Amino acid sequence: MGVEQKLGEMGVVTARLEDVVNWGRTNAMWPMLFGLACCAIEMMSAQAANYDMSRFGMELMRPSPRQSDLMIVAGRVSRKMAPVLRRLYEQMPDPKWVIAMGDCASSGGVFNNYAVVQGVDEIVPVDVYVSGCPPRPEALIHGVVTLHEKVRKEKIKDWA
Amino acid sequence: MTDIKEVSYEEIRHLVSDRALEGETMLLNMGPQHPSTHGVLRLLLELDGEKVVNCIPDVGFLHTGIEKNMESKTYQKAEVMTDRMDYMNPLGNNLTYVLAVEKLVGLDVPERAQAIRVILAELQRISSHLVWLGTSALDVAAMSVFLYCFREREQILNIFELVSGQRMMTTYFRPGGLWRDVPSGFEQAVREFLEVMPHRIDEYEALLTKNPLFLDRTLGIGSISAEDALNWGLTGATLRASGVSYDLRRFAPYSGYEQYDFEIPLRTEGDVYARYIVRILEMRQSLRIIEQALRKLPAGPVRSSNRKFVPPPRSEIGTSMEALIHHFKLWTEGFSAPQGSVYVATESPRGELGCFLESDGGPKPYRVHFRTPSFDNLQVLPKLSKGFLVADLVAIIGSVDIVLGDIDR
Structure with missing residues (x-):
C-alpha cells in the first residue's frame, strides 16, 4: 500500500476500509492442518525450510478448523471422507477460503471410480484449483498467492 | 452426498467395555482430521482418566479403489496407480508391481536397470x-528435526526429478527395465548426496538419540x-x-540385492525408541547399498530387448516396420500375460x-491385490497402546510408521 510515502509528517493515513481489511486478511491467513494423501506431503514440503511458506504469512497451520481461515484440500477425497470434510468446512468461521490442491481434489484425477469424489467442488465451494499430481510446492505457493490476489479484490458490499 | 445409514446400538455395543456404559470411562474420538494420526486415521479411544483402556482404529477414509481400477487398465498403464498407493514409497511400489509383472510373463531385466532400481529404491527408503x-x-514436540529432514528429502527428490521429470509419482520403473536411462548428471548427484548424508544423520542423532526429553517420551513406551x-x-x-531378523532384501533377494553387503539393524526392546534406532541405522545401511551399487554400476541397456513386452526405442520406429507394429500393438492393446x-x-x-497378480490370459490383470505393510502393522495398535497415556499413543502411532494410502489404497 506504500504507507510510508503517504504517511509524511502527519502520522495519519487515510485508506478505504476494504483495502485495509483485505490486506489484513491476506497476510495472516491461517491454513488448516489437514492432509489427506500424497499432496499433503508436498504441502509439508512447502511449509519446510526449502520453500518456507511463512514468507507469505502462511506458516501457522492450525489443527483446529475453528481457528483457521483456509482449507487446503490436499489429496483425494473418498466417499467416506466427504461428510467429514463438509463438516470441517462448516466448522470454520467466516470468512473462509478453500484451495483444491492437486488433480484428485480438483477433478478426481486418475481415480475415476466408485470410491473417489470427482472433485471436491461437489462438496465445498473452491476458490483456487492447483493442478499437478502432486503439485510442486512452488505450484501450491502460486495457488496461495493467487488466492491472496483474489481476496484483495473483494468488495465490502459482498462481505455480508 | 451419499446417504449415511444409522448404526444400531446392538451393532456397536461390543466395541466398548461395561465400564464405559456406566460412565466410569470416557469415549473419545480421535481423527480422522488430527495432526498426529499421520493421515486420515480415526481412532475410537476408551479412556480411564488419561490412560488408554481400548483403542479401536477405523480405517477406510482414504479408500481409493486402486486395486479395482487397475483391473480395467493394461499391465503397463495400471502401474501409474501403484505410485499413489503408499505415497512415501512410490518407487518401491513400482518395483513390487513390475517385479510381479516380470515374473508373470517371464521377462528379463538388464543388469544396469537392476542396479539403478536398487539405487533409487534405497534413496526412496x-x-x-x-x-x-x-x-x-x-509428534513428541521436537520441532526442528522436521525442518532438517525435509532439507535432505528435497535433495533426494531432486535426484528423482533429474531421472524421471517428477518429484514423487515417477512411474520410472517399467516392466522389463526403466523408462529411459539415467541422465549424465545422475552419478554426480547421488555421490554428492552420499557425501553429505552421513553427517546429516549424525545431526539428527545429536538432536534426538541422547535427548532426555525424547528418551522420556520413547523409552519403554509401546x-x-x-x-x-x-x-x-x-x-x-x-x-x-523386537529382535526378529527378517528383511526380504536378505531372505528373499530381488533385483540383485544378494550382491550387496549390508547389515540388518536389530534391537530387542521393541519399544518406540528401539524402532527409532533401527530406522536411523537402516538409513546408514541404505547409504552403504547405494554406494556399492553406484561403484559397480554396469554399462549397457536399461530395457529388455524382448519386443513383445517392451516398446522399441523411438529411433527404430522410423526405419523398421516390425518396430512400428510392436509399438502400435503395445500402446493400443497392451501385451497379454x-x-x-x-x-x-x-x-x-x-x-x-x-x-x-491373477491373469486370465488377457492384456489386463484379472485381479490385483497388494499385501501392504501398514495395514498389517496398524492392527497391533490396540495392543501397543493399552495402558499408556494419550500422549504416548501419539508417539506409538508415529513409531509404527503407518501411511494411510498404504492401508486403504
Missing part, C-alpha cells in the same frame, strides 16, 4: 524414513515382544526392533509389500 523421522519427532510381533504379523522396522497367478514381495520402508 531414506526419503521415507526422513519423513517418518521429521513427523514423528514433531513395547512388544518378538513372539507377539510375529503373531501379529508385523514386518519391517517394527518387527526388527499367460494365465496364472504370481505373488512377489519386496521390503518397503514399512515392511513386506507384496503384490498378487
Whole structure:
C-alpha cells in the first residue's frame, strides 16, 4: 500500500476500509492442518525450510478448523471422507477460503471410480484449483498467492 | 452426498467395555482430521482418566479403489496407480508391481536397470524414513528435526526429478527395465548426496538419540515382544526392533540385492525408541547399498530387448516396420500375460509389500491385490497402546510408521 510515502509528517493515513481489511486478511491467513494423501506431503514440503511458506504469512497451520481461515484440500477425497470434510468446512468461521490442491481434489484425477469424489467442488465451494499430481510446492505457493490476489479484490458490499 | 445409514446400538455395543456404559470411562474420538494420526486415521479411544483402556482404529477414509481400477487398465498403464498407493514409497511400489509383472510373463531385466532400481529404491527408503523421522519427532514436540529432514528429502527428490521429470509419482520403473536411462548428471548427484548424508544423520542423532526429553517420551513406551510381533504379523522396522531378523532384501533377494553387503539393524526392546534406532541405522545401511551399487554400476541397456513386452526405442520406429507394429500393438492393446497367478514381495520402508497378480490370459490383470505393510502393522495398535497415556499413543502411532494410502489404497 506504500504507507510510508503517504504517511509524511502527519502520522495519519487515510485508506478505504476494504483495502485495509483485505490486506489484513491476506497476510495472516491461517491454513488448516489437514492432509489427506500424497499432496499433503508436498504441502509439508512447502511449509519446510526449502520453500518456507511463512514468507507469505502462511506458516501457522492450525489443527483446529475453528481457528483457521483456509482449507487446503490436499489429496483425494473418498466417499467416506466427504461428510467429514463438509463438516470441517462448516466448522470454520467466516470468512473462509478453500484451495483444491492437486488433480484428485480438483477433478478426481486418475481415480475415476466408485470410491473417489470427482472433485471436491461437489462438496465445498473452491476458490483456487492447483493442478499437478502432486503439485510442486512452488505450484501450491502460486495457488496461495493467487488466492491472496483474489481476496484483495473483494468488495465490502459482498462481505455480508 | 451419499446417504449415511444409522448404526444400531446392538451393532456397536461390543466395541466398548461395561465400564464405559456406566460412565466410569470416557469415549473419545480421535481423527480422522488430527495432526498426529499421520493421515486420515480415526481412532475410537476408551479412556480411564488419561490412560488408554481400548483403542479401536477405523480405517477406510482414504479408500481409493486402486486395486479395482487397475483391473480395467493394461499391465503397463495400471502401474501409474501403484505410485499413489503408499505415497512415501512410490518407487518401491513400482518395483513390487513390475517385479510381479516380470515374473508373470517371464521377462528379463538388464543388469544396469537392476542396479539403478536398487539405487533409487534405497534413496526412496531414506526419503521415507526422513519423513517418518521429521513427523514423528514433531509428534513428541521436537520441532526442528522436521525442518532438517525435509532439507535432505528435497535433495533426494531432486535426484528423482533429474531421472524421471517428477518429484514423487515417477512411474520410472517399467516392466522389463526403466523408462529411459539415467541422465549424465545422475552419478554426480547421488555421490554428492552420499557425501553429505552421513553427517546429516549424525545431526539428527545429536538432536534426538541422547535427548532426555525424547528418551522420556520413547523409552519403554509401546513395547512388544518378538513372539507377539510375529503373531501379529508385523514386518519391517517394527518387527526388527523386537529382535526378529527378517528383511526380504536378505531372505528373499530381488533385483540383485544378494550382491550387496549390508547389515540388518536389530534391537530387542521393541519399544518406540528401539524402532527409532533401527530406522536411523537402516538409513546408514541404505547409504552403504547405494554406494556399492553406484561403484559397480554396469554399462549397457536399461530395457529388455524382448519386443513383445517392451516398446522399441523411438529411433527404430522410423526405419523398421516390425518396430512400428510392436509399438502400435503395445500402446493400443497392451501385451497379454499367460494365465496364472504370481505373488512377489519386496521390503518397503514399512515392511513386506507384496503384490498378487491373477491373469486370465488377457492384456489386463484379472485381479490385483497388494499385501501392504501398514495395514498389517496398524492392527497391533490396540495392543501397543493399552495402558499408556494419550500422549504416548501419539508417539506409538508415529513409531509404527503407518501411511494411510498404504492401508486403504
